Amino acid sequence: MGQLEEHYARSAPVPPRALTEHERIDFWARKCGLPEKVRSQLQALRVWRNAAQHQDEERWRRDGPCSAAKLSRHLAELGEAIVAVVTKR
Numbered sequence: 001m002g003q004l005e006e007h008y009a010r011s012a013p014v015p016p017r018a019l020t021e022h023e024r025i026d027f028w029a030r031k032c033g034l035p036e037k038v039r040s041q042l043q044a045l046r047v048w049r050n051a052a053q054h055q056d057e058e059r060w061r062r063d064g065p066c067s068a069a070k071l072s073r074h075l076a077e078l079g080e081a082i083v084a085v086v087t088k089r
Helices: 002-011 021-032 036-053 057-063 068-087
Strands: none
Touching: 002 021, 002 068, 021 036, 036 057, 036 068
């Protein structure tokens, strides 16, 4: 999120104040050209993080990744996608 915040702060319209992470990600997609795949990956990671923070096993089973391997792949792909966005690859 930090890399995208920095990137879009330099090169995109100013977002409305006090956006939630969910709203900020959607704003970047609508107004700044964040690719849909990256938007979707960020939203999934946000949901997973929220499920983990609540320390609710049922919510984690329902909303979290199905395995550590899936989480690892997701993070690797998302990291590469963010680098591509901020470097315009």
